[in-house]
Amino acid sequence: MGERRSLTRRALLGGMAAAGAASVVRPVAGVAQALDRAVLDPAGGVSSLWLGSLRGSSRPIAAPRRFALAGVEWAGPRDARIELRALAAGRSWTHWGLASSTGHDPDHHTDGLFGEPLWTGPADQVQLRADRPVHGVRLHFVAPPTPRPGARTAADFPLARPVLAAGPGQPPILARDGWAQGQAPPAHDPVYATIKLAFVHHTVNPNGYSAAAVPSLLLGIFQYHRYVRGYWDIAYNFLIDLYGRVWEGRAGGIDAPVLGAHAGGYNAESTGVAVLGDFMNTVPSPAAIGALERLLAWKLSLHGLPTHGKVTVVVDPSGASFTPFAPAAHVSLPRVAGHRDGDSTDCPGNAFYAQLPSIRPRVDALAGTPARVTLELPAGATAIAGRPVEVSGRLEPVGSSGGLAGAPVEVQRLRGGRRLTLGGATTGPDGSWSAAVSPRFNVLLRSLHRPAPATVSDWVALEVAPKITLTVAPGSPLRVSGTVFPAKDRVTVELRRAGRVIGTRRLAVTAGRFAGTIRAPRPGSYTLAARTAPDADNVAGASSPVPVTVT
Numbered sequence: 402m403g404e405r406r407s408l409t410r411r412a413l414l415g416g417m418a419a420a421g422a423a424s425v426v427r428p429v430a431g432v433a434q435a436l437d438r439a440v441l442d443p444a445g446g447v448s449s450l451w452l453g454s455l456r457g458s459s460r461p462i463a464a465p466r467r468f469a470l471a472g473v474e475w476a477g478p479r480d481a482r483i484e485l486r487a488l489a490a491g492r493s494w495t496h497w498g499l500a501s502s503t504g505h506d507p508d509h510h511t512d513g514l515f516g517e518p519l520w521t522g523p524a525d526q527v528q529l530r531a532d533r534p535v536h537g538v539r540l541h542f543v544a545p546p547t548p549r550p551g552a553r554t555a556a557d558f559p560l561a562r563p564v565l566a567a568g569p570g571q572p573p574i575l576a577r578d579g580w581a582q583g584q585a586p587p588a589h590d591p592v593y594a595t596i597k598l599a600f601v602h603h604t605v606n607p608n609g610y611s612a613a614a615v616p617s618l619l620l621g622i623f624q625y626h627r628y629v630r631g632y633w634d635i636a637y638n639f640l641i642d643l644y645g646r647v648w649e650g651r652a653g654g655i656d657a658p659v660l661g662a663h664a665g666g667y668n669a670e671s672t673g674v675a676v677l678g679d680f681m682n683t684v685p686s687p688a689a690i691g692a693l694e695r696l697l698a699w700k701l702s703l704h705g706l707p708t709h710g711k712v713t714v715v716v717d718p719s720g721a722s723f724t725p726f727a728p729a730a731h732v733s734l735p736r737v738a739g740h741r742d743g744d745s746t747d748c749p750g751n752a753f754y755a756q757l758p759s760i761r762p763r764v765d766a767l768a769g770t771p772a773r774v775t776l777e778l779p780a781g782a783t784a785i786a787g788r789p790v791e792v793s794g795r796l797e798p799v800g801s802s803g804g805l806a807g808a809p810v811e812v813q814r815l816r817g818g819r820r821l822t823l824g825g826a827t828t829g830p831d832g833s834w835s836a837a838v839s840p841r842f843n844v845l846l847r848s849l850h851r852p853a854p855a856t857v858s859d860w861v862a863l864e865v866a867p868k869i870t871l872t873v874a875p876g877s878p879l880r881v882s883g884t885v886f887p888a889k890d891r892v893t894v895e896l897r898r899a900g901r902v903i904g905t906r907r908l909a910v911t912a913g914r915f916a917g918t919i920r921a922p923r924p925g926s927y928t929l930a931a932r933t934a935p936d937a938d939n940v941a942g943a944s945s946p947v948p949v950t951v952t
Contacts, residue, residue: 446544447628455538458530461488467525468542470606470621472518472629473500476537479514483531483538487521495521495607497530498679502605502747513537518625520606520618541629543621561649563820565656566853568702569767572695574639577649580616585623589633591653591818592660593845593860594669596704597712599697601757602663602675602740603749608643608683615642618677619650626662636662637675639696645688647696650675654820656703658859665723666716667734667743672700680750694760697737698767705773705856707799709765711735714743737761769854771799774810776848776858783940784865786841786886793835794848794858796828804832808850812836815845815860822849840865841887842938867942871931873949878920881908881929883944888913889933896921897928897946921951 448465455475464471473483483501488494501516518541521527527540558579564571577585610618623635630636637650638661650673653659663673674696676685685693701708711733718728723744726732732743739757740748775794784790792812796805808828813820823846826834838846845860867885869892874880881894892915896904908917921927931944 446624448542448544449629450540450542452529452538452540454534454536455483455529455531456534459528461526461528462540463526464524464540464542466542466544467523468521468544469523469617470518470520470543470625471500471524471527472541472625473516473529474513474537474539474541474629475501475516475535476513478533478535481531481533481535483516483529483535485519486528487519487524488526488528489522489524494528495524498607499605499681499747500529513539515630517605518543518622518629520604520610520621522610522614541625543624543629561655563656565703565849565851565855565857567700567855568698568708568769568771569695570853571699572647572692574647574649574655574696577652580619580648581623582616582620585620585627585635587634587652588627591651591657593653593658594660595859596658596672596701596706597670597714598667598672598706598734598736598738599701600664600667600671600673600738600740600743601693601697601749601753602637602673603680603685603753604640604675604677605679605748605750606677608678610643610677612642612644612646615644615646615648615677619648632662634662636673638663638672639674639700641674641676641689641692641696643676643678643686643689645686645692647692656857657815658704664740665720665744666726667714667724668720669717670714671738674700676749676753680753681747682750682752684752684756690756690760694763694767697764701736701764702768702771702799703855703857705771705799705858706736707771708736708768709761735761737764770801772805772850772854772856773797773799774848774850774856774858776812776846776861778846778861778863782863784840784863785942786865786868786939787839788868789837789839790863791835791837792846792848793833796832796834796850796856804828804830805850806830806832808832809852810834810836811849811851812838813847813849814838814840815847816842838863843940864940866940867933869931869933869942869944871929871944871947873929873947875949875951877951878918879929879949879951880916880918881906881931882914882916883931884913885910885915885931885933885942886913887938889936889939892931892933894919894929894931897930898925924951926950 484497485500486495486497498519558575561574561576626632626636634651640648640650661673713733716726716730721728739754774796811822811825813822823838824836826836828834847860848858850856871883894906895902906919908915928946930946933942935941
């Protein structure tokens with residue numbers, strides 16, 4: 402479960418274009434060392450406690466501070482069953498919950514085994530028990546975040562945007578801000594991959610939570626995922642509570658193929674939906690199952706996917722240890738898969754998993770006939786800033802060889818987290834379309850068919866080089882001048898002879914213009930070019946070569 406530790410260039414460019422080439426930022430310098438500190442996150446809500454070995458049941462253990470969510474880390478054995486219960490002053494112990502459920506892969510490599518966090522409600526003590534001796538045990542606690550006063554129904558929270566009429570229509574999705582409330586900053590900008598299937602999860606927390614407690618529960622899971630597990634953000638793309646409310650999870654856009662951290666080995670090809678609760682022996686509420694069916698029908702349809710049958714995916718080697726399959730194995734999985742279909746885990750619980758065969762046909766019936774739209778760049782395309790580049794694609798019904806004619810298609814860019822429509826086109830008789838765009842910076846592009854059945858393509862990274870002009874005046878030394886758009890701080894002028902660089906000169910750029918001199922070592926024929934280095938906005942740029950003869 403995680404953004405892959407070895408990202409593809411395309412996915413990495415996705416993150417770069419979305420936020421300006423941010424490097425992978427880990428919330429802690431080294432997880433093992435950082436966990437020795439009492440508090441990991443800036444708000445002071447996360448703490449840890451070293452236990453060492455565990456045989457049978459532990460004594461009651463006082464937490465460093467009052468908490469509402471707890472998780473267990475251990476060194477081995479991997480298949481140990483560890484359970485946890487909690488106690489608050491003046492109350493009775495909670496029921497035992499499974500604290501050693503795995504199957505998730507972090508956004509970057511960490512040592513040790515981590516179980517899913519358990520929502521306990523406000524508590525002061527915990528007790529552990531294990532079915533065999535375990536070692537390297539550490540407890541992690543998340544203090545209860547402050548809930549939003551009076552927020553109980555969907556009407557109390559803002560809705561996520563945009564709203565796109567795919568499948569049965571977009572269900573109400575409560576925006577991330579409703580639970581994050583400015584307290585859940587991701588450690589990394591979103592990275593985008595693709596979606597071929599959806600994984601269904603449960604979060605293993607007890608089922609008796611109130612509607613008002615859900616935002617705190619979500620914020621607690623975020624804090625555990627980010628500050629204990631070292632994820633960039635909450636792991637799941639969407640979460641559903643037992644009251645049938647759908648919540649936006651990981652940041653990056655409900656309408657985008659955001660790389661999650663929910664199913665080890667498959668995150669770059671899937672979306673992840675978790676139902677809040679423990680469903681080993683209990684079936685989710687009808688409201689939760691109904692919301693899940695509508696969400697899956699909408700999300701898969703939006704990305705131009707059939708909602709029935711199976712699809713072949715490749716096991717990411719970096720997450721293969723969480724699966725029963727070999728690294729890079731080709732695995733056939735249902736379009737609507739339980740987490741255990743791909744990973745070595747009990748998730749989404751025995752009772753919930755048994756419902757998936759009846760859930761799948763209902764999802765398919767809701768989806769109807771989705772449409773699929775594509776976007777392609779010219780082969781080997783690197784755009785020059787300000788110059789038009791023609792992108793193209795096709796709009797067609799899923800499962801049909803015929804196109805949708807006369808339909809509007811938008812070309813959108815994503816930069817700095819904002820979507821902007823750059824232009825549009827109308828599909829031809831075969832569903833094909835083309836449009837010209839003129840970006841100035843590296844950018845992610847996608848196509849969008851907005852009317853029903855709405856559909857979006859994956860984001861495609863377009864690299865953009867600066868437009869550089871160069872003029873050379875004869876003399877000794879040679880006088881050079883030119884322009885750079887978009888403006889950069891410096892250019893490097895290269896002097897070449899017989900294809901070899903024999904001299905360079907770095908020149909400052911002011912208001913997009915540069916000027917200076919460069920000396921040829923002796924008379925003869927030379928070629929000059931001005932170049933810029935790659936940066937957060939553009940790839941490397943170069944002017945057209947200018948031949949010159951020095952007498």
